[in-house]
Structure formats: structure tokens, C-alpha cells
Amino acid sequence: MAAVAPTAESRGAARPIVRRIFAACLVVVALPLCLGGAYLLFLGGSPYYVLAGLATLASGVLTWRGDRRGALLYAALLVGTVAWAIWEAGFDGWALAARLFAPTVLGLGFLLPRVSWGPSAERRPTFRTALRCAAALAVAALLGAMMHAIGPGELPDPLYQTGGPVAVPPPLPAAQIANAAPAGEWHNYGNDPAGSRFSELAQINAGNVKDLQSPGRSKPARARPRRWLGCRRRR
Numbered sequence: 001m002a003a004v005a006p007t008a009e010s011r012g013a014a015r016p017i018v019r020r021i022f023a024a025c026l027v028v029v030a031l032p033l034c035l036g037g038a039y040l041l042f043l044g045g046s047p048y049y050v051l052a053g054l055a056t057l058a059s060g061v062l063t064w065r066g067d068r069r070g071a072l073l074y075a076a077l078l079v080g081t082v083a084w085a086i087w088e089a090g091f092d093g094w095a096l097a098a099r100l101f102a103p104t105v106l107g108l109g110f111l112l113p114r115v116s117w118g119p120s121a122e123r124r125p126t127f128r129t130a131l132r133c134a135a136a137l138a139v140a141a142l143l144g145a146m147m148h149a150i151g152p153g154e155l156p157d158p159l160y161q162t163g164g165p166v167a168v169p170p171p172l173p174a175a176q177i178a179n180a181a182p183a184g185e186w187h188n189y190g191n192d193p194a195g196s197r198f199s200e201l202a203q204i205n206a207g208n209v210k211d212l213q214s215p216g217r218s219k220p221a222r223a224r225p226r227r228w229l230g231c232r233r234r235r
Helices: 008-014 017-042 048-064 069-089 093-111 127-150
Strands: none
Touching: 017 048, 017 093, 048 069, 048 093, 069 093, 069 127
8 A cells, every 4th residue: 555645734734833833922022011000000001902912812822823814813903003003103113113013023023934824835925915015004104194183192291201491490489499509509310300400509500611721631650560479571
């Protein structure tokens, strides 16, 4: 009786180790996202992280079972992440990289053999599939740009973000002036708890700063060579 050679499908079904390792990585990444995102949402933060964690967890479970919907779910997560990132950060390259780099790198695992489509050539992505993905990303980017133009909501306090020029802080109440630091002493980083970097000292100003002179310079003495373990310097 002639032996039957194993097909590509049977080899892929008998060796699901690559798919399951990747699925386990998805679950490991999803758990901190779910827990941390839930806590952030409890504090009044963005709901994106808990939603992304749940989607990644579901994608990992489906991928472990060999269900191709796991890859489709993660692709939908990436499309939503693009829209959310542009809505929050606009087209700032560094801010977008911080939001898109990790999900994109993790999603590259679906391109590995026997993860999302198996070893069969008929199941591999075609040019039409790539065109659909590009169109979905373009629509997500356009939607995020429109939402960013409307505004992501309450803007952060510039005192804590960049320390840029802002209005002079209002006078402190009389009860706090008694306990305030003397003029010229900075008891907080940036002078006050808000980090405004405002100083009341006026001895040096924009009008006389050009007249400042250096009190002098000193040339440091040349250090003598050290002798280690009784070794002398050769001449």
C-alpha cells in the first residue's frame, strides 16, 4: 500500500504552534490594557484603552482557535486606532508614533505563515484585500482629521505641558502670603506649584542685561599624573 504524502493543509493543522504563540502574546498584551484602561476610565480618562484591550483579547482568543475573524477584528482595531490617534494628536509625527507604533508592530504577527490564513495559497491576501485595507486606513485618517478640526475636547493646561508664556498668576490670598516663599527663593520646580517660572526680581531686566560683564575666568591647573601601585611614569 503506497504511503500518502501529507498535504500543506495537514502540515499546517498538525503544527499550530506559531499561531498559538502569537495568540498568547495578544492575550498577554490585552490584559494590562483592560485593567489599566478600566482604571483610567474610572478616573475620567479616555475609553480607548479598555476598548482596545477587549478587542485585542477577543482577537487573541479567536486566533488561538484558528478563527480568521481574529485577524479581521484586529484590523478593525488598527483602523479605529488611526482615527483615534489623529483625533487626539493631529498630524504631529512624534505623538502619532507613540500611539500607533506598538499596535502596528503587534499586528505584523498576522502576516506570519499559519497565523491568519494558513499555508494554503488560496487563502493568502490578494491585491484586492490590500486595496481594501488601504481604503479603510484612508477613511479612518480623514475621519480623525475632521474630528481633530472640531476639537478633542478640553485642552490641557499649557502651564503643565510646555511652560510657555502665560499671564502673570493672580495675587495670593492674604492667608497664603504669610506662608509664601520670600522673593527670589524658588521652593518649587518652576518657582510655584503651577511651574509658571515667574520671578518678581527686577534688578536685571531686558534693558540692562546687555551691560552684564563676566567677573573673570580662571584656567584650571593641569592635573598631575597619578601613580598606581608604585608604578612611575616613563619618560
